[in-house]
Amino acid sequence: TQLLEQSPQFLSIQEGENLTVYCNSSSVFSSLQWYRQEPGEGPVLLVTVVTGGEVKKLKRLTFQFGDARKDSSLHITAAQPGDTGLYLCAGDDSGAGSYQLTFGKGTKLSVIP
């Protein structure tokens, strides 16, 4: 199983600040997903990045896939209290035929009003 390291593990910021969450691996993934999980719920997909160097934007969220497809970042601009939650990156190594997502340990984000 390939490993994904997420940092930081915890992040507490004031409303309006910017932040970046990192997801790193020594392995190559065919694609990488970012999920957000709220208390009492299952993770919900935010975005999938597939191509090395790809950048995707979802309103104030910007996702980037590293050129070598081993790492990714999530940047949030002007964070809002509604952004509070657990952010999980997950690598798809189904290219090896294993049909599975490997999750990072998550970044717990708290945005204080």
Add this chain to the structure above:
Amino acid sequence: DTAVSQTPKYLVTQMGNDKSIKCEQNLGHDTMYWYKQDSKKFLKIMFSYNNKELIINETVPNRFSPKSPDKAHLNLHINSLELGDSAVYFCASSQAQSSNTEAFFGQGTRLTVV
């Protein structure tokens, strides 16, 4: 309609008991999974089934036995429950044949063993 539904949402039981968690998906996906999320929120895969066949069985005690009667259902049966089994268990599904494996998760079953 809920895409991936699992029951029960909460389960409190004594050590040594046997319990089951049910999962159903109405997305027409080929692949279903069971994940365990521990108290530190680490989400770790337990099993993966593709078209009712076991694909992945990570290092999980054999007290855990998944059963897939059809590709829309993947139930999890746990024998002789132990305190360390307390966690949130998530069922998920995906269309593994697509170019990227996006998983849709159920709401989770919070299992507490006392």
